[in-house]
Amino acid sequence: MIQWLYKSIMTIGFPIIELILLLRVKKNKEDFGRLNERRGISIVQRPEGELIWVHASSVGESMAALSLIERLVSSETERNVLVTTGTLTSAQLMMDKLPDRAFHQFTPIDRPAFVKRFFKHWKPDLLLIMESEFWPVQIHTAKKFGIPIIAVNARLSEKSFLRWRIATSLSSTIFEDLSLVISTNKEQGSRFSKLGARNVVVSGNLKRSAPKLDVDQSVTGVLSEQIGNRPVWLAASTHIGEDLPIMEVTNSLLDRFPNLLTIVAPRHPSRGKDIAELGSKIGLKVARRSCGEEIVPETQLYIADTLGEMGLFFHISDTVFVAGSLVPVGGHNPIEPAHFDCAIIFGNLMSKNQEIADEMLSESAAIKVHDNKELFNALAHLLSEPEASNRLAQNAKEYANNGYKVLESVSKSITAFTNV
Template sequence: MLETLYRGLTHLAGPAVRRLLDRRAARGKEDPARRAERLGEPTLPRPAGRLVWLHAASVGESLAILPLVERLLAADAGAHALVTTGTVTSAALMAKRLPRRAVHQYVPVDLPGACRQFLDHWQPDLVLWVESEFWPNLLGEVRRRRLPCALVNARLSETSFRGWRRFPGAARRLLSGFRLALAQTDAEAARLRALGIADVRAVGNLKYSAEPLPADAGALASLREAVGGRPVWVFASSHAGEEEIAAEAHARLAGALPDLLTVLVPRHPERGPEIAARLAGRGLAVARRAAQQSITPRTQVYVADTLGELGLFFRLAPVAAVGGSFVGIGGHNPIEPALLGSAVLYGPCMTNFAAIADELEAEGGALRVADAAALAREVGRLLADGPARSARTAAAAAVAERNRRAVDRVLAALAPLLDEAGFTRTAA
């Protein structure tokens, strides 16, 4: 009943959705040159042969599946991959990071016609949906075409689960197209099972299987030369409201560390000019990377408002605070700095990575801090105490290494669907 109602309403929503896309494009949230993709109109031809379609909502999800994409294509020389996401930032990252024989397109908006046109063109042999972004029309079209479909790296919070439990029939219908769900944790597996997916297994988090973030060696050498022997820390993937927390932490540390350099990497680089202006208004000497402003001895905050360079700054800074965790976003991946030897701190809200955060904290590989004062205290302690910093990074690396086989477990669980879809499975 709810699915029918939703489908009927979205049949009528085309003009409103197009206006919404135009407004988003005006704010830099959509790529005007690729607007057709959002309406289900392809801008690339379908490659010949077997095609696996992986849908990942945004940056974190798309980065998490890169090891899976690489392994699938390495095992089958005749196969191709289509990766869809919904954000401009993730599209730019995929353009840099996808392997050969993999292409990116924007996911179509959830209008019935757009979904049909998208699937008519791409005709995937296998569908892998990532984490928990469920679009009823698109998943319904996959189900009606009887395409082999699995939910991978599945994540479902307790809050979302309670919401779905209010509409059990709709939830069961929506999720019925998934022949298999591979959850990150046992708790999430239990929730998905309760919503009606019959075959659910907890296999771990693919984010553990990702390779360390890349960095340009020349750029890193230049940054190290500019920084010299100054103490430096990075606040990574910051959201609105967190730059002020980082600035307050810097101010608290500046008395004891007058030559401290704080590196701010905004999650959305287009916010760089606004962030720099606000920090300069607080009396801080700010330089912006996107504006090609150099780090000088008087620079106090370096706003790294570029895309895909986090690997540089995790290598540069011995201490990293993970953003999205102080303002209720749910945090970002703490494994990324851990793999590059940067001691990990984050704020009180790590719901997006709850299991990873719990394991890191239990092993002494990360520390949760409450506010700017606690952040400043711990950054100062870690910058001053090399052995404590080394112990933190070693513990985090051990946790990451222990969990790196998640991609192997995902591939093993997907074996029957890969066989059904005609994919070759050989050693990578």
């Protein structure tokens, strides 16, 4: 009944869906030139041979899928991979990073006509859903077309799990239709079993196998020359509510380390102007990368408000605070800086990467803080004790280097449905 109601709402809600899409275009959240992809229409022809569809929500999920996508295309010469996401940022990153024979499209809105049109055009042989992107019409249509559906790196927050349990008439049909659930840990696997999934295995978190981010060495040389021998710490992928505490920590640290450079890389580069204004307001000397401003000896706060350069900033930083973890966002992937010999700190709100966070803490590969006071203490300790900082960075790198084991496990689980 609920599924029928959901499909009916998505069908008769066509005018509202179109209005929302246009409003999102106006807010720069949709690409007008590719808006038809959201309606299941594509100007790209389906490639010959096997086609695996990988669906991810946004940047974090799609980045986690990269190592698997590379494995999928490298293991079979006649195989292609279609990657769908729903945000402009993830679309740009995927177009820059996808290997040959893998390509990006925007995911269709979960309206029956749009989804059916999408399936008829692409005719995928297998659908891989990253983490928790479960759309009722999408899954029902895949099942109707006889396409196996695998949930990869599957996880549900406590709130999402409880919501799905309440909507049992809808959730049971969705999770029973999954051919395989590859969960991140036993607790997550249990949640999917309780929701009706019949085939559940545990592999670990695929984000552990995320490849090392690209670095433009020519740009690295320029920034390194500007920085010189100054100590550098990076607040990576900050969200609203984190910038001010980070700047307050910076002000306090400057009293003890007057040569310190703080780099803030906002998760959404469009916030760069606001962050710079906030920094200037509290008395910091600020420079913005998007404006072409250089790092000079007087620069105390450098706003890295560009896209696709996070690897560069990991490379030039001694210590990295993984943001999105002092506000209820769920934290970002600490594996990314771990590849770069960085000492790693994160907050206590790491639900989206909890397995990785817990494992890194148990292996002395990261430091957890609960507030800006603890962040200050951790940074002051690492800046004062190079040996402790180096040891933390080395442990993090060793942890990251073992991530291939998770990829092997995931690939092995998929083997029954394709020739990985």
